[in-house]
Amino acid sequence: MKLTLRSNLSSEEHVVPFTVYTVGMEQQSAISRLEGFSAHQLLITASGKGRVHLLGQNKWDIIEENTVLYIPGGFPNEYVPVADGDWLVAFVSFHGSAIARASWGLGDAPSVIPVRSAARLLELVERIWNHSGADYDTWTASELLFSLLTELRKQSSGDLNPAALLRPAPETSRSSTVLKAAKFLQDYMHRDISIAHLAEQVGYSQKQLTRLFLQTFQTTPLQYLRLVRLTAGQLLLETNESLSIGQIARHVGMEPTYFTREFRRAYGVVPGEYRLIKAQEAREAARSGNAPRRI
Missing domain, CATH: 1.10.10.60 (Homeodomain-like)
Structure with a gap:
């Protein structure tokens, strides 16, 4: 299955705690983002394997099936498939304050999160995709994103640790x-x-x-x-x-x-x-x- 990239550039980002920016599923190619991505990312491996290198690390982490990679916005990173054309990844990127993310255990540091089964997460990504792009529905997409975060929290067996003392991220000019x-x-x-x-x-x-x-x-x-x-x-x-x-x-x-x-x-x-x-x-x-x- 392939879900072509859909983006929601015209969303009202402060109406709900989290708003979906981009969503899709594709064979992941090599990506280098030396200044990070402008939104927070969840990358869900559907099949195959990838390697990720994060700022401050001297090693590459292997991302396998039933694994979710969380990368906060603005965090330099690069990732590549272990074998060309053999890393199918579903992705959702979203905007949200540090306090909102911390309440879900998603702070300002990346995480590699093993899950018992990615099937339900992939289903939710597809449903978010159906309500994005030309058919963007802020409320439904955000509701489904919360469902995805809930499922991730349930399956991670306590691997996510909320950082309750994180302060809110400063406001930006995204409304422009x-x-x-x-x-x-x-x-x-x-x-x-x-x-x-x-x-x-x-x-x-x-x-x-x-x-x-x-x-x-x-x-x-x-x-x-x-x-x-x-x-x-x-x-x-x-x-x-x-x-x-x-x-x-x-x-x-x-x-x-x-x-x-x-x-x-x-x-x-x-x-x-x-x-x-x-x-x-x-x-x-x-x-x-x-x-x-x-x-």
């Missing part, structure tokens, strides 16, 4: 349509994103959305997406020596040839040259004790 759209482009830069679909999701025409982007960021949505992808590619070149240029290009949603051409246009050198320059700067900085500069 253009900022929601920009966050969505950051979160899903690795996908083939249609600006027409994005505009439809936030309830604006393409012309209106472009005008909002120009007013806020002095750039169009497509130019903003290009910048997001190139910036992510630049960071991956510096921090992931094991990734080829082609792999990095695919991670950020660009064809390798196009990525190389646009990277050179933005930074004056091709990605391979940039990587060599940064490696040399790092060696010199290690000898001198100075931090390497960014191009």
